[in-house]
Amino acid sequence: MDTSHLSEHAGTASALFASVFVVATSTMRTMIPLRLFGILSNIVFIASAIPSRSYLVIVVQSLVLVLNSYRLHQMLQLVRDVKKSVNSDLSLEWLKPFMTERKCAAGDVLFYKDEKAEDMFYIVSGRFRLVESGIEFPIGAIVGEFGMLSPSNARTQTLECVEPGVILSVSYSKVEELYVQNPAFGFYFLRLTSARLFQNIEKLEQRLAQQTAAAPISAAPNPA
């Protein structure tokens, strides 16, 4: 019995079924569901191409399947890392995979005071100092994370390389892209930056309390 026409009809029906997934993928608003539906469409397309032995479709869809799966994995890992960071050391190390490496020579300036802030930096090696305050950053420090959320968007100090080293940088637009693509990331990112801000306020309060305690009695304000 000739079954070729049956497989042909089955192929057409499954291609139609797969097209429904393509349409569904296009309606997704955020990245994770979009990737998930993309993966489902790839699987259905591959399954529909097997009976008709459309090798080209199988190869192309397999490649896209791998790409979609990898991107989904990246996105889920990112959310997991940010969430973990919020609950532990508040570090921004999870940003490293999205950063680009740059070598700095002594005397190079990464940004100037009052300049419009556009990137944040992670110090990998070398010595970096804020020119105006003389503060040096330790290796592993993140610089410029608040500039992205500050209304003025301007640098408050100048950062200079004192000893040659390597930094990683990521543009605010890249972080914004991740934020817009993924609401879960956005939520945890906000919690993380707020937590870092509160941590800074706490440190300042402690320093103020120490200074107040160390101040001589004569410096205390006179009662009215």
Add this chain to the structure above:
Amino acid sequence: MINRTQKLGSFLSSIRYLLADFIGEEDAAPPFLPEGLPEAVVSEVSDGIHLLMDYQGSSYAQLYVDRVRRFVGRRGVDDNMLGEIARLMALRMSYEDPIRIAQQKLAEFERAAGDPRAPSAEIMRLKFRLDELIGALPTAVAQPVLDVLEWIGWTHRPVAIRFSTKTPWGVRRLRIEASLRRWRRFSGRFKTEHAWVERWLHMISRSLEKQPRAASAIVQTATMIKGYGDPYRQGLADWHAIINGLAKPTFDGVLPLADLAGAIAEARAAAMPDPRQVALKRCIAEIRTRALASANVAAE
């Protein structure tokens, strides 16, 4: 009906926003003058805004306004100095690259078209360095080409470019070259110029804090850099030599130079059109030695 028109307008505006980098800025409204700008400086800043609107667009003019704002009402900055900062900054922000020269030539041609007394069109033949020419293109395109040129050893080769409005083809060519302005801000040259302006402003700021008497001299160092090709490179190299050798160490507190303004004037006088900067470097070294020696004498 109105609702549908509004929706279509909103859709088109979204598309325009998406493609803004490619089709250029549609919003031609110039930025507002900075708040608190003294009356005496208004004309300089307005000229700067119009120059940069023509040069690049409204967001670039906005960057200029933001930079001017940093010095408005600042201690040690009088109207005269603010005017000079605004004037020189507008000139440096509208640096001369082949795109700018094409823009200027086209503007001349358009002015002459409506004025019968205007001088007849002429052919300009200007010499650029090859890296300068390629550097005006977006980095993604320019970098591989520059790498190849570096490998061949042609980076500094002079190239003569013709800017002509004598023939329709010449005008068409100028229009194409001038239209490249929308990709200018993705070029390596744009990043270099951006960093230079920021460094110059930073040096003015530091001078106002550490040695206010030298601030005017620092402002005027911007006149060292002009034009294109070799004179431009020479001016830029001389500027960095003076700033790195005299101004920055003074502000960092490692060079006890009491009269920075005088030292800058002396070094500028010694700068010659010499790529090796022999006279300039010798002069800077002498000034440094003198300053350190007099500080030692004072300490004893």
